[in-house]
Amino acid sequence: MELLQLVIGGLANGCIYGLVALGFVMIYKSSEGVNFAQGDMMMLGAFIALGFGNTDQMGLPFGLAVMCAMVLMFGISWGVERVVVRQIFGQPQFALVILTIALGFVFRFVAGSIWGYTPLVLETPFAGQNLRGGGIVISLADLVTIGVTLVLTVALWAFFAFTKIGLAAQAASQNQMAAYIVGVPVMRVNSLIWGLSGAVATVAGVLYATRGAIDPNIGLLGIKAFAAAVIGGLGSLPGALLGGLIIGVIEPVAGRYAPGELAKMSPYIIMLIVLVTRPGGLFSQIQMKKV
Amino acid sequence: MRVVFKTSYDKDIDLHEHGQSRAKIAVLLAVMVALPFFVGNYYLAEAANTLIWALAGMGLMVAVGHTGQVSLGHAAFLAIGAYANAALMNAGLPFLLTFPIAGIITGLFGAIIAVPAVRMSGIYLAIATLAVFVIVEELVILLEPITGGVGGIMAPSITIFGISFDRYASLENFYWLCLAVVAIVTWGYANLMRSPTGRSFLAVRDSEVSARALGINVTRTRALAFGLSSGVTGLAGALMGHYIGFFNYELFSIFISINLLLVVTIGGLGFIQGAFLGAILITAVPQAISIARDNLVGIGIDLSGIPGLDTMIFSLILIGFIIYEPTGLYGRWLKIRTWFEIFPLARKDMFRRQKSYLKTERMK
Structure with a gap:
């Protein structure tokens, strides 16, 4: 029973890793670059939602704020791609890795300057509500997350598999x-995918914030989300989710x-x-080139 | 414009293209050796710090700049070097023995990691090294008997043949020790890069397929480069441990890894000189910021209330370099020098980047 409880909590956690990993995979699918600032984008998204939604800030209703x-x-994100990332279009991946690491620090600094470095709590309508059944407690936040x-x-997945833009993005990455x-x-598709x-990332950030306080350093969670994306095989959306779930369950x-x-x-x-x-x-996608 | 007159084939691979560049290095070395007689203790310590960073930067340069293997986990190798050296010295071995052993241990560890890691390319390697870094960080806490766990460990003071090289008591000696290590490693590195091994590193970086076609064992070359890279970084870690004196796992954070990447990219990827320029920048900028901060307080602007300003400025510098000068400081210097060397003949688009398109790495 204890194990089951751990697994359920882990699944919800894993979903958040999976969501951040989805962000990596999307960008990887469209430009074969890895956005090391994804975790910080999640953090920034959570803080912006907090800025819109919390009563002591702008006080919008939760759904509208999100x-x-x-x-x-x-x-x-669209602007970042337009202004910064596009400048290194066609450069080796390494350049993008370093660029996005630096961008992550910039995001962290911006969030820290606006909202401070003390942990804040996002007000959500489903805070503290639990469902009980057969000795297991499931919080509503976990269910929503999953x-x-x-x-x-x-x-x-449907977007990348069936829509014109999704397929175009995959073509651009190859x-x-x-x-x-x-x-x-190619460039317009890239901007759209970044956006x-x-x-x-914002959705991931809000879901993360439903489970506890947030501060500008939660972006470091991105490193774990990488692990999730890599386990699934960068470039596979269901793989990213699976990787996130594996990590989320094994950790607790x-x-x-x-x-x-x-x-x-x-x-x-x-x-x-x-x-x-x-x-x-x-879900490996590496193939040998046939000469 | 200088014309180098070559009288034998060996001149093509000479360490110095002409006597003047050899003389320049000699003058630079002489100035560095004489530095303790001119500057105070504070700046001498900073100089020693810069040398240690340059050593670590050279370590990373072998992997990133010359073999094209991006590593986000080199702080782990700094940590291994520092802990190995300090632990062996605490066990009673002399520094002359522990220092190379620390380098060898780190190098072996790096090579062991490299063997599976070389199967990965590009981005996967970067992420794998990041994972290795996190694992090493936790291992340091777990292996408390050796590393002191969370509490940390003391790097004992260095004594060689009865002469003290303590970082505080005899800073000049410590500085000269760092300088000697850096000079020897630089000399070895420069020579390596003109040997067949070094050339094969470059070949692997530029095109794995063509390197393989030329008969280079790519896996072995990459493992060797990674091992060498981590070994040199381990040496830097050992010195860094002595420089800091008392350290725990927090000294070797992920930010150190990123700073090291900053050193090699801003300095200039693929140039030994780049590691030095980057190291100078990374140690000088925090000083410049604190001096600027003091001066700004004088005119009524107080920046001390903004945490993380240093990292922010570093990040902006880094973004600027990646976008506008991917060849780094040394690349910029080479361009300026070329402009002067061919003076009236320089043209505007001489160094324009070729338009390039990314191709997938998922096909090998």
Whole structure:
């Protein structure tokens, strides 16, 4: 019973990792770059929602505040792509890694200057409500998290699999020049995907904030989300969610039955094992080039 | 415009292209050796710090700049070097023995990591090294008998042949020790890069496929480069431990890894000189910021209330360099020098970046 309780809490946690990982995967799918600032975008999204929604700030209703935050974060991420990331278009991936690490620090500084470094709590309508059944307690926040994540994953998967823009984004990631030749507006698609990943990050941030206080350093959670994305295989949306769930469940279970440091290491150990045995992740997309 | 007159084929791979560059290095070394006689203790300590950062930067440069393996976890190797050295010295071994052993331990650890890691490319390697960093950080806390756990460990003072090289009691000696290590490593590094091994590093960086076609064992080359890289970083870590004196796991945070990346990218990827320029920048900017902060207080602007300003400024510098000068400070210097060397003939678009398009790494 205790184990089941841990697993349910872990699933909800894993969904948040999975959502942040979805953001990585989206950008990876469209430009084959990895956005190391995704965790910080999640943090910024959560703070913007807090700024719109909390009564001592702007005091909008919760749903409206989240919508506003998503729109604003869409704009911010879209702008970041337009102004900064586009400058290194076509450069090796390494440049983007360093650029986004630096961007993450900028986001953190901005959030810290506006909202301060003391932890704040986002006011949500489902705080503190629990469902009980058969000796297990499930908080409403956990259920909402799991539900929203499932819906988002399916929606994004459908977006990339079936829509014109989604397919164009995948084409752009495989070969930019070829994508241009067949008429894909690569840069515009990239901006759009960045904006979308900002909105997804906001959802992740709000869901994270329903489970506890937030401060500008929660962006470091992004590192765990990487592990999730890599376990799933960068470039696979369901894989990212699966990776997030694996990490989310194993962490509390390891924390219960193993020393604390080992529990902290566990996501990375799993990730290394996956990388060593399957270098492209569980849903690998690496293919050999046939010459 | 200088014309280098070559009289033998060996001149093509000479360490110095012409006598003047050899003389310049000699003058620089002489100035560095004489530095303790001119500056006070504060700046001498800063100089030693810069040298240690340059050493660590050279370590990372082998991996990132010369073999094209991005590592986000080099702070882990600094930590291993520092702890190995301090632990061995606490066990009673002399510094002359523990210092190289610390380097070898770190190098072996790096090579062991590299063996599975070389199967990964680009982004996967960066993330794997990040994971290794987190694991090492937790291991440091777990291995309390050796590392002192959360409490930390004391780096004992260095004595070689009865002469004290303590960081506080005899700072000049410590500085000279750092300088000697850095000079030897730099000399070795520069020589490595003109040997077949060093050339194969460059070949692997530029194109794995063509390197393999030329008969280079890519896996072995990358593992060797990563091992060397971590070994040199381990040496820097050992010195850094002595420089700090008393340290725990918090000294080697993820920010150190990122600062190291900053050193190599801002300095200039693929140039040994870049590691030095980057190290100077990274140690000088915090000083400049604190001086500027003091002066701004004088005219009524108080910045001390803004935490994280240093990181913010570093980030902006980094973003600026990535976008406008990807070849770093040394690359910029080379451009300026070329402009003067060919004086009236320089043209505007001489160094314009070629338009390039990203191709997938998912095809190998």
